[in-house]
Amino acid sequence: MKVTIDGVQVELPAGTSAIDAVFHAGQDVPFFCAHSYLSPVGACRMCLIESGSPRKNPDGSFVMEGEGDAATPKIFWFPKPMASCTMQATEGMHIRTAATSDVVAKAQAGMMEFTLLNHPLDCPTCDKGGACELQDRAFEYGYGASRFGFDRRHADKHYPLSDFVILDQERCIHCKRCVRYFEEVPGQEVLDFIERGGHTFIDTEEGGLPTGFQGNITDICPVGALLDNVARFRGRNWEYDHTPTTCTLCPAGCSITADARNGRLERVVARENRDVNEAWICDAGRFGHVFASEARLTKPLIRVNGELVETGWDEAIAAIRAGLGGMNTADLALFLHADSTLEEGAALEALAALTGTNSVDHWPRYPAEVLSNATLNDIATADAVVVLGADLGAEAPIVELRVLEMLRGGILPPEYAHGTAIADLRLVERPARKPEKLAVIGSASRLSGNAGTFVEAANVDLLTLIRPDSEGARAALNLLNSAKNPVLILGADVLNGASAGAFATQLSDLVSRTGAKVMAIPAAANSRGLAHLNLVPRSGGQGYAAVNHTRAAFISRLDPVATGQRPSGFTIVHDTHLTATAQAADVVLPAVTNYEKRGTTVNVEGRLLPLQQAALNAGEAADLTRTLAALAEALGLRTRIRGLKSAQALLQTRLGVDVTDLPEAGAIRPLGPVYTAPTGQVHRPQLWTERMTLKPDSWKATWVDRIESLVENKWELPMAGSSLAGGDD
């Protein structure tokens, strides 16, 4: 299909919208309401273009203009500008944008003037300023001056839709993106326009937005109307250091941008990754980052006279050497959190080989490692999904969102020269959902409410599905059997009970009978990657469940004391915060969070995703790779792995993957055999942890309370004194 945009002819697939044709040809139109993953509705009327098509005579020949060989098909132009986001480009269509058409330029400037009529001029105090679609487009396509000399609409500027999202009703331009998002993506009709005309505002009648995926509306709001309350008033967009990285709160591995300012992590926003999270992230990933900047350990601590005191790394290494004095290095058990990077895992594996210890473990993990062969896009485009023993909302929320995408047809927007289609005309408002394509077996969850078949069962294993003893389970098995591209999702309830031998046989039997692809949700962000390294207890060694019985233990970012265990021997804790375990430790080494690491993580699909370092103030904190190098020094050993480069070189030989050239969206690579061992304890997935929410007093405080407390505490504006120390130069 050939389409001509501003005189440039491009070849496009059928079904392309006119707005995508324009961007594909390298031209530009302003738009506010269109969004790649939402239905195009033509609400904002900014994407106006002039368009025309050739017409055919009754005999099938084109209506021509011109004489002889110079004749070309005559273009019949629409009499008025058209909204390009809701119009399909057709064969031979001609399009003029504002670049070549004064009519379009004037129409867009006029629309912009309408949009700005009631929009307050508070850009200087608006969090969106500097990254605002309306601001940019008003600059590019507006008249530059307003003819509106009357009072603007006044409405509530601090209207909390929930604890996390604050609505400024004055700034809203009624693009309806947030309303459509809730209807179409999580399928919760909790936001809608109230009133009409100039009085229209966004509100909910449900007593607040549901926690889960609400934060995404702050990303897609083209103006500063919907703002992330955790990041609100924390910085201007140009002050943030934007770091493209990967979220490691769950195994989904969503692409995020970590925005830091003055060494604090102030905001997390979603980054598009067509294969993983599309454009969405969950609320935990967006709002649960506060721990990264609160109460961090910045210096090593050693125990002096029974008290932990701050010290330097050299003293801490000396304290470790003294504490372990004379002990066989093989007696030092090594435990790490399973959201550590592959590089860190490789470094720990290498150190374990040096010390000769058999007590190595990562946690959380499951006793059997089921390697998923379904990708997240497979789930979205499947024709049947059975969820067995998983609470996806707690284990991997984005997987839940992709399952919901499957229910509404699994339409993945195509890709053009400018990226993902801006308006995919196949997406419609109020999509028809097919709940009969989803069966959920397990405990009741948010997803089970959307399932055509739901079997409430406390103890779930593969046999529940293989030998169904209830109507619902039989229906779920039938669903798998009769579908062409079914996907089976396995969660914690199943995987906790998986024993190495029987489980694998049952699963391969089920897979060969039904042809289903499998997605087993790993226990932690990088459990799947670390399973390819020998980080499980070897024969004679202690697992993490037996941390009490180790003679000495190095524990990286795990908190066994909080779950009732108490390491009895000499304990070295490597953590970001002074956890209960750290408080009981002999030496505490400061760690960095995953927002401040370079490295590689492996998500639920087996996709290698890069982590980048956000500019956070972490004092002397070090990642596990460098900490293990220090530990080796304390043990009098010489390890080759002393930093990121050497760890990545080790990964190259160890797993045969080059993690230094990963594309930004990650890549699925085979990683070789896996190591498994019994765990000795059950993993209960929990997405939100206590440290991820702000303290209740500062959390709930209103601005009035805040100002009252400032007044009561006799707060004064910090002013430079009349004479500066060191003289006034």
Add this chain to the structure above:
Amino acid sequence: MTYFADKQPLVADIFSRYPGSPQGRRSALMPLLREVQNAHGYVSEPQMTEIAALCGTTATEVRSVMSFYSTYHTVPTGKYHLQVCSTLMCSLAGSDELWDHLVETLDVQPGEVSPDGRFSVQKVECLGSCGTAPMMQIADEGYYENVTPSKCARILAALHADAPPTPDNLVPVTVNAEGRQTLANGEMVGASIGGLSPLTGGTA
């Protein structure tokens, strides 16, 4: 007790007018709202939630639909709900003065009900009676047209005596069994569908 708990036949009748699909059930939203409002004069939040549950939607959607129309009320209304047109034509003809007069003499503001429970007032947009401006209507009883101060005083006096004068123009227009539109007093308006003949070619 919820409003529709003991009105199952009525609910079934309303739903029978629409397809049984999820989308079809949502169509029953407007008549259900009308039922509640006819009974109570307004629709309260618990009733919005109840209607949402009946239609398989959310209270947000119900409120969104309700708030679009000025004829649904979320706050209690009086026995006589006076709606004054405030759009251009009526405004030029003195609807602002009419409004001020109403608010002052009845001592009631929009959203309130007068102490005797009789009156509530509301400004609405054009009701299509521009030729007889200024106008006001009592709920859906009918239009009072060319409402001058003396006419307003007469109407209010009659309403105080609970003897509302016959409106100048009766609404609503309903469609009877023969497909004819009729006013509330039985007067036929418009054309019947039986009398229609095609405009081009062929025979009727």
